Every structure is written in structure tokens, then in C-alpha cells.
Amino acid sequence: MTLKLPVYLDNHATTPLDPRVLEAMLPYFTQDFGNAASRTHAFGWRAEAAVEDARDGIARLINAESGKEIVFTSGATESDNLAIKGVAEYYGEKGKHVVTTVIEHKAVLDSCKRLEKEGFEVTYVGVGKSGVVDPEDIAKALTDKTILVSVMLANNEVGTIQPIAEIGKRTREKGVIFHVDAVQGIGKTPFDVKAMNVDLASISAHKIYGPKGVGALYVRRSRPRVRLGAQMDGGGHERGNRSGTLNVPGIVGFAKACEILEREGVEEAARIRALRDRLYDKLVKALPRVIVNGDMQQRLPGNLNVSFECVEGEGLMMAIKDVAVSSGSACTSASLEPSYVLRSMGLDEADAHSSIRFGIGRFNTEEEIDYVADLVISKVRKLREMSPLWEMQQQGIDLKSIQWAAH
Amino acid sequence: MAYSDKVIEHYENPRNVGAFDASDPEVGTGLVGAPACGDVMRLQIRVDDEGVIQDARFKTFGCGSAIASSSLATEWLKGKSLEEAGGIHNSMIAEELSLPPVKIHCSVLAEDAIKSAIEDYKQKRAARVALSEPPALARAEERPAG
Ligand SMILES: Cc1ncc(COP(=O)(O)O)c(C=O)c1O
Ligand code: FES
Numbered sequence: 001m002t003l004k005l006p007v008y009l010d011n012h013a014t015t016p017l018d019p020r021v022l023e024a025m026l027p028y029f030t031q032d033f034g035n036a037a038s039r040t041h042a043f044g045w046r047a048e049a050a051v052e053d054a055r056d057g058i059a060r061l062i063n064a065e066s067g068k069e070i071v072f073t074s075g076a077t078e079s080d081n082l083a084i085k086g087v088a089e090y091y092g093e094k095g096k097h098v099v100t101t102v103i104e105h106k107a108v109l110d111s112c113k114r115l116e117k118e119g120f121e122v123t124y125v126g127v128g129k130s131g132v133v134d135p136e137d138i139a140k141a142l143t144d145k146t147i148l149v150s151v152m153l154a155n156n157e158v159g160t161i162q163p164i165a166e167i168g169k170r171t172r173e174k175g176v177i178f179h180v181d182a183v184q185g186i187g188k189t190p191f192d193v194k195a196m197n198v199d200l201a202s203i204s205a206h207k208i209y210g211p212k213g214v215g216a217l218y219v220r221r222s223r224p225r226v227r228l229g230a231q232m233d234g235g236g237h238e239r240g241n242r243s244g245t246l247n248v249p250g251i252v253g254f255a256k257a258c259e260i261l262e263r264e265g266v267e268e269a270a271r272i273r274a275l276r277d278r279l280y281d282k283l284v285k286a287l288p289r290v291i292v293n294g295d296m297q298q299r300l301p302g303n304l305n306v307s308f309e310c311v312e313g314e315g316l317m318m319a320i321k322d323v324a325v326s327s328g329s330a331c332t333s334a335s336l337e338p339s340y341v342l343r344s345m346g347l348d349e350a351d352a353h354s355s356i357r358f359g360i361g362r363f364n365t366e367e368e369i370d371y372v373a374d375l376v377i378s379k380v381r382k383l384r385e386m387s388p389l390w391e392m393q394q395q396g397i398d399l400k401s402i403q404w405a406a407h
Numbered sequence: 408m409a410y411s412d413k414v415i416e417h418y419e420n421p422r423n424v425g426a427f428d429a430s431d432p433e434v435g436t437g438l439v440g441a442p443a444c445g446d447v448m449r450l451q452i453r454v455d456d457e458g459v460i461q462d463a464r465f466k467t468f469g470c471g472s473a474i475a476s477s478s479l480a481t482e483w484l485k486g487k488s489l490e491e492a493g494g495i496h497n498s499m500i501a502e503e504l505s506l507p508p509v510k511i512h513c514s515v516l517a518e519d520a521i522k523s524a525i526e527d528y529k530q531k532r533a534a535r536v537a538l539s540e541p542p543a544l545a546r547a548e549e550r551p552a553g
Contacts, residue, residue: 310468311468312445312446312468312469312470312473313445314445314470314471315468315469315470315471315473315474318410318415318418318470318471319418329445329470338445349442349443349444349445350442350443350445353442353443353444353445385424386421386424386466386467386474387466387467387468388438388447388448388449388466388467388468389442389447389468390468391426391466399442404440404441404442404443404447405439405440405441
């Protein structure tokens with residue numbers, strides 16, 4: 001057996017660096033270490049050339065018109081902040097209304113919260129059990145004061161893919177700027193800023209087998225040209241959109257990661273989907289009462305988010321400590337509140353506490369999936385034997401009929 | 408979150424998992440917590456006529472610290488009088504298991520479960536006595552657990 005423990009199945013949180021990416025980056029730490037803004041010598045020129053190549057490569061992956069539309073950042077958190085606050089600052093005179101969804105990443109939601117403090121109105125469109133927003137609900141939320149719509153390409157917890165093209169059609173008709181947090185979906189599900197009428201898009205290298213601490217914001221330059229109020233002032237880098245010396249090795253690695261996805265993404269998605277389906281099939285064949293959270297079809301190939309009824313998520317994670325996964329359970333968070341994404345989908349709170357997110361990625365093997373499936377099955381059985389809720393449910397007691405002393 | 412060795416030990420080898428017949432007059436049952444909060448503990452004691460806990464069982468829906476807290480509680484309960492058992496404080500459980508601050512509420516739940524099991528046993532006993540003895544005596548027995 002060549003199985004190496006622990007098994008990493010948390011590829012939504014971050015991904016390992018692809019060795020090909022590392023190889024591409026290395027020279028830019030040592031011999032080609034120049035500052036891409038140095039115009040007076042070869043060190044700078046070489047760094048600048050690498051950065052410009054990277055821009056073009058990243059632009060190609062999302063079908064942007066040109067590399068000039070790529071603004072490098074420190075990651076998608078910054079990209080989301082720049083997009084939302086930058087649009088609010090530049091277009092705030094036109095109107096003070098923003099539309100987003102309840103399942104966005106905190107980088108989007110908290111940026112919107114900040115705008116609310118500054119006098120903006122934000123509409124948070126809900127999602128149903130499917131975890132997929134209805135484009136009609138977005139359209140209905142638009143008013144003549146709306147300047148921005150922000151919807152993610154794919155959700156980081158339940159992996160549900162949002163109807164970006166349908167939303168883009170409506171925002172374009174209304175002349176509203178459309179930002180997409182594309183972090184989780186890029187290279188895994190089709191994403192085309194032209195075809196989908198996307199104006200701003202956040203991406204992050206470390207979710208696609210690139211390095212941490214580097215990301216980009218796509219900013220459309222024509223039809224319409226989108227402008228931003230800069231959130232980072234300084235030397236005027238990135239056409240004044242984001243000052244700061246560029247992270248050249250990081251950017252080179254980011255572009256290499258995009259190039260690999262462009263070439264191998266489709267094939268890889270099929271392979272990862274097969275692994276995900278294998279895991280799912282094994283679990284539901286062996287275990288009763290396993291609930292899939294969110295739509296199973298409109299979902300990232302590597303995502304499986306399930307609740308094992310009557311088994312608490314953190315308890316299960318402890319039992320499978322040789323497998324790295326995550327849970328929507330409150331016990332894993334400092335706030336003691338279960339995942340806001342699962343709750344906003346209308347999930348029973350107990351089931352939110354029982355959720356486990358498996359995130360399958362490029363380097364996972366069939367052998368690992370089989371190991372994880374067997375381990376999870378045996379531990380869920382063991383924990384159910386220890387669960388008072390399972391016992392009550394088996395006896396036909398309706399858990400909702402009990403007066404629980406909530407604390 | 409890194410767990411202490413003692414939490415891991417109890418979690419991997421939980422003591423006294425199971426159930427007693429809750430309708431048995433010698434058994435006291437405590438069911439605390441709520442599914443919506445992510446933790447439910449059921450702790451049961453079997454008490455002899457001398458008021459000494461002969462045996463204990465638990466089942467817990469919760470994190471590893473909650474399972475370890477209830478497992479430890481059942482271990483401690485055996486051989487204790489009801490009064491001694493009522494003196495088990497959550498801080499003793501938290502200390503024994505080296506629980507970090509965010510996990511203190513798991514030990515609080517265990518303490519609640521112990522208290523509630525004792526209370527249940529006492530109520531049952533009081534009801535039993537009320538049936539077989541003159542009413543005046545029954546009232547004397549029916550003291551709150553404190
Ligand atoms: C949907 C989504 N948006 C934004 C981010 C933030 O990205 P970064 O880690 O690059 O700041 C993440 C990663 O956690 C994410 O999943
Ligand atoms: S049961 Fe939730 S933290 Fe212990």
C-alpha cells in the first residue's frame with residue numbers, strides 16, 4: 001500500500017502547490033528577482049516581461065479581452081474588497097444600492113456590511129434548499145439606484161454553481177456593474193467574462209494549485225469601461241488601481257497554475273467528478289440517512305457536502321483525524337453558530353451541525369477515496385451507536401416533538 | 408483544535424456507552440442540550456437502596472470534548488452517593504480533561520446531565536414513596552437536589 005496519511009480532502013480551503021508551478025516560480029526568487037516597476041535596467045525589464053506574460057495568460061483563462069484588464073492583488077479577499085468598495089466609491093454618486101446573495105464569502109458580505117455603515121443599501125438575495133440563487137430574484141431586486149450586483153461563481157461550502165450567464169444578461173440590460181467572486185469555480189466550471197457579461201471577477205492562486213497570497217481582479221476595460229476607486233494608495237502600480245510592488249514569483253506561479261488549468265481543466269474535472277461520485281455512492285450505499293446539502297447537479301465536480309444525521313460534525317472529524325475535511329458545525333467555529341450558508345439554505349440546525357464538506361482535488365487518488373469512504377462509514381456507525389438522537393430516531397421518536405432546553 | 412491526550416483517550420475508548428431502561432425505578436435519566444445547539448447528552452445512573460450509584464451510562468451527540476466529558480462523568484459517578492455525585496462541578500471535568508476555554512460548555516453540559524439524572528431519580532423515588540407510604544413522609548423525601 002502506498003497510501004500516505006493524512007489524506008487531504010479540503011481543497012476548497014486551499015490546494016497544494018503543483019510542482020510545475022513551483023518550478024516556474026523559482027527563478028524569480030533568485031536570479032530574476034527584479035522589481036517589475038524598475039524601468040532602468042534588465043532586472044526590472046525581465047520581471048516586467050514575466051508579469052505581462054502572466055497577465056495575458058490569466059486573461060486568456062477567463063476570456064478577457066486583454067491582459068490590461070487584470071489587476072494583481074494579494075488574494076481574492078482583497079479583490080472582493082477592491083471590487084465592491086472601489087465601485088461604491090467611484091459610482092456612489094449614481095446610486096447607493098448593491099445587490100448580493102446570502103451565501104457569498106465573508107470577503108463580499110463584510111465589504112457590503114461596510115458599505116451599509118457608509119449609507120448604502122444592500123439587498124441580500126436568498127437561496128432555497130438548492131443553494132442556487134434564482135436569477136429572477138436578482139432581477140427583481142434591481143432598482144434605479146442599483147450600481148452593483150455581486151454573485152459568486154460557485155459556493156465554497158456546498159459547491160453550488162450559480163447562474164452567472166443568466167444574471168449577467170439581466171445586469172447588462174439594466175446597465176448595472178456585475179462582479180463575480182470566481183474563486184471556487186475557475187477552471188472547474190465554464191467561466192467566460194465576455195459570454196457571461198461579467199464586469200469584475202475575483203480570482204485567487206492558492207485555490208488552483210498556485211501559491212498563497214496572490215490573486216487578481218479582472219476589471220473590464222470596454223463596453224462598458226469599469227472604473228474603481230483605489231483602496232490601496234502608493235506608487236500607482238496596476239494603473240493606479242492597486243499600489244504596491246508586485247509579487248513577481250507569486251504572479252508567475254499564478255499564471256502557470258492558470259495555464260495548467262486551461263490545458264487540463266476539462267479532463268481533470270471529469271476525473272475529480274468520478275472520484276466524488278465514487279465517494280458519494282459508497283457512503284449512501286452503506287449508510288442510511290445521509291443528506292446531500294445543496295443541488296447535486298449544479299455543483300463543483302470536487303465538492304461533496306453531506307450531513308450524517310445524528311452525528312455531530314466535529315465529533316466525526318475527530319474520529320477521522322487522518323482525513324482533512326471541514327464541517328459546518330458550530331463546534332469548529334469560535335462563534336458557536338453553525339454555517340450561515342447551510343442555515344440560509346433552510347437546513348435544520350441539527351443537520352447543519354452534522355455537515356461535512358469533502359473537497360476533492362487534483363492530487364487525490366482512488367485509493368484515498370476508498371480509504372476515506374471505509375473510514376467514514378465505520379466511524380459514523382460507531383458514533384451513531386453513541387448518539388442519543390440516533391437511538392430516539394430509531395425508536396420512531398420525532399426529535400422535533402421534544403422540548404429541548406436550548407442554551 | 409488540538410485535543411488533549413485525555414480527551415482523545417476517552418473519545419477513542421468511551422466508557423459506559425449505552426442505555427438503561429428509563430422506566431426502571433432504580434434509574435435516573437438526564438437529557439440535556441439541544442440538537443439545534445449541536446450537543447445533546449443523555450446520562451443515566453442506577454442507584455441502589457442506600458442511595459449509592461451502582462452504574463452509569465451515557466450517549467452523546469456532540470464534539471469530542473462533549474463525548475469525553477460524558478464518558479469521564481460516568482466513570483466518576485460509579486460508587487458515589489447521590490450527594491457526592493451532586494458535588495461534581497464542571498470545572499473538575501474541564502481540568503481533568505484539560506479543556507480549552509471554547510470547550511468549557513461541553514463540561515457544563517456534563518454537569519447539567521449529572522444534576523438532571525439525580526433530580527430525575529429523586530423525583531421517581533419520591534413518587535414511588537408517595538404511593539406506598541403516608542403522604543407526610545413523601546413530602547419529607549421530596550427535597551430539591553440543591
Ligand atoms: C468564494 C471565496 N471568495 C474569496 C476567498 C478568499 O480568497 P483568498 O484566500 O485568496 O483571500 C475564498 C477563500 O477562502 C473563497 O472561497
Ligand atoms: S459539543 Fe459543541 S463544542 Fe463541544
